[in-house]
Amino acid sequence: MQTLQKRDQSVIWHPFSPLKNMPEPIPIVKGEGVYIIDESGNKYIDGISSWWVNIHGHAHPYIAEKIYKQALQLEHVIFAGFTHYPAVELAERLLPILPGKFSKIFYSDNGSTATEVAIKMAIQYWWNQSDNEATQRKKILAFEHSYHGDTFGAMSVSERGIFTKAFHNYLFDVVFIDTPTTDNIDQLTSFIEANGHEIAGFIYEPLIQGSGGMRMYDPALMNILLETVQQHNIICIADEVMTGFGRTGKIFASEHMQVKPDIVCMSKGLTGGTMALGITACNDKIVEAFTTDDRLKTFFHGHSFTANPLACSAALASLDLLQREECLAAIKNICEQHSNFMRVLEQKHSPVVKNIRQTGTIIAFEISIGKDEYLNTVNKDFSRLMMQQGVYLRPLGNTVYIMSPYCITTEELQKVYSALLGWISLIES
Ligand SMILES: *Cc1c(COP(=O)(O)O)cnc(C)c1O
Numbered sequence: 001m002q003t004l005q006k007r008d009q010s011v012i013w014h015p016f017s018p019l020k021n022m023p024e025p026i027p028i029v030k031g032e033g034v035y036i037i038d039e040s041g042n043k044y045i046d047g048i049s050s051w052w053v054n055i056h057g058h059a060h061p062y063i064a065e066k067i068y069k070q071a072l073q074l075e076h077v078i079f080a081g082f083t084h085y086p087a088v089e090l091a092e093r094l095l096p097i098l099p100g101k102f103s104k105i106f107y108s109d110n111g112s113t114a115t116e117v118a119i120k121m122a123i124q125y126w127w128n129q130s131d132n133e134a135t136q137r138k139k140i141l142a143f144e145h146s147y148h149g150d151t152f153g154a155m156s157v158s159e160r161g162i163f164t165k166a167f168h169n170y171l172f173d174v175v176f177i178d179t180p181t182t183d184n185i186d187q188l189t190s191f192i193e194a195n196g197h198e199i200a201g202f203i204y205e206p207l208i209q210g211s212g213g214m215r216m217y218d219p220a221l222m223n224i225l226l227e228t229v230q231q232h233n234i235i236c237i238a239d240e241v242m243t244g245f246g247r248t249g250k251i252f253a254s255e256h257m258q259v260k261p262d263i264v265c266m267s268k269g270l271t272g273g274t275m276a277l278g279i280t281a282c283n284d285k286i287v288e289a290f291t292t293d294d295r296l297k298t299f300f301h302g303h304s305f306t307a308n309p310l311a312c313s314a315a316l317a318s319l320d321l322l323q324r325e326e327c328l329a330a331i332k333n334i335c336e337q338h339s340n341f342m343r344v345l346e347q348k349h350s351p352v353v354k355n356i357r358q359t360g361t362i363i364a365f366e367i368s369i370g371k372d373e374y375l376n377t378v379n380k381d382f383s384r385l386m387m388q389q390g391v392y393l394r395p396l397g398n399t400v401y402i403m404s405p406y407c408i409t410t411e412e413l414q415k416v417y418s419a420l421l422g423w424i425s426l427i428e429s
Pocket residue numbers: 110111112113115147148149150205210211239240241242243267268
């Protein structure tokens with residue numbers, strides 16, 4: 001009998017992984033709380049929440065039970081012309097806690113589709129209101145270093161980099177600006193003053209740009225930028241796919257700013273990391289532009305699995321857990337532990353560590369060896385060495401970060417920190 005690795009290698013194509021010289025994938029047979037467990041029974045702390053999706057720990061019995069019960073009742077039904085309890089209940093639960101005044105929930109399957117839907121809504125918002133080509137707004141504004149997903153629209157509004165290189169000729173033009181700093185904020189607002197009348201929508205990752213390298217920026221400056229953007233009637237799209245559901249210390253990162261978005265995109269933590277589900281929520285302004293007798297102004301978008309009842313049930317269960325006192329306390333504890341660790345790292349004055357930073361439950365720094373880029377090879381043996389310590393982390397190039405499930409204990413966090421400190425000492429020498 002062949003090993004699972006060998007069977008995998010003959011039939012599977014993995015995401016973001018080269019087909020040649022790829023290290024053998026590790027078979028994971030079980031998840032339990034903060035741990036993932038391999039075939040030999042080794043346990044690893046999931047320090048990146050399995051790509052930022054898992055917020056309550058693996059194989060959570062409460063979420064599992066709700067999915068199971070829903071599967072026995074109704075696993076799926078076409079969502080055009082039909083409705084069901086999980087979809088309506090989830091929308092009713094979410095709308096009041098979203099950052100701003102939102103009125104409708106549009107379901108899709110994942111983070112990329114949630115942003116695709118948002119971009120399409122923003123473009124069609126202008127199209128629906130103007131029969132005069134000349135007054136339509138067509139441009140989309142986005143940040144440098146942004147990441148909004150891997151489908152074509154999402155790639156278009158993302159940083160042009162190694163992930164998108166083969167497709168550059170096929171991506172639509174986007175106006176890219178830098179994230180706000182004290183040095184450039186006046187320049188950014190002047191740019192919006194001058195060009196705002198042409199811009200249909202602005203998509204951004206609030207407070208922290210994830211895949212672009214855990215780049216964090218200032219909420220007060222972002223608020224100034226958003227004020228100007230909204231004065232020019234540009235549709236604001238907060239991509240909270242990574243930041244949503246507690247990651248930044250508040251339920252949504254947009255809560256750190258006073259100016260609220262018109263559209264919010266969610267996925268990842270939405271179902272606690274158990275089922276694929278995407279949500280694009282919008283406010284009355286958007287809804288009104290689509291509320292018409294003209295059939296041509298319908299939002300013609302949908303997916304086979306739109307509002308899948310199992311996924312909606314998982315999201316409802318995950319929300320139950322998130323809103324419990326103990327979960328909110330756990331989030332607070334991670335924020336505190338991270339700030340302590342940040343001080344420890346800073347006081348170490350390590351010559352190989354730079355840009356130590358934190359936003360809520362996310363802490364990140366760069367290893368100052370080689371170039372700051374995704375293909376930096378400083379992380380080559382990193383994951384293997386960390387796994388020997390019972391910790392799983394996966395850097396973005398030379399950017400190392402921790403983003404664990406909220407159920408991680410203080411002891412488990414200490415274990416992650418020690419493993420990191422051990423590795424830093426190793427590369428220092
Ligand atoms: C991961 C991510 C996406 C894409 O989500 P997928 O579910 O992987 O398609 C979009 N935006 C942000 C901010 C993300 O972190």
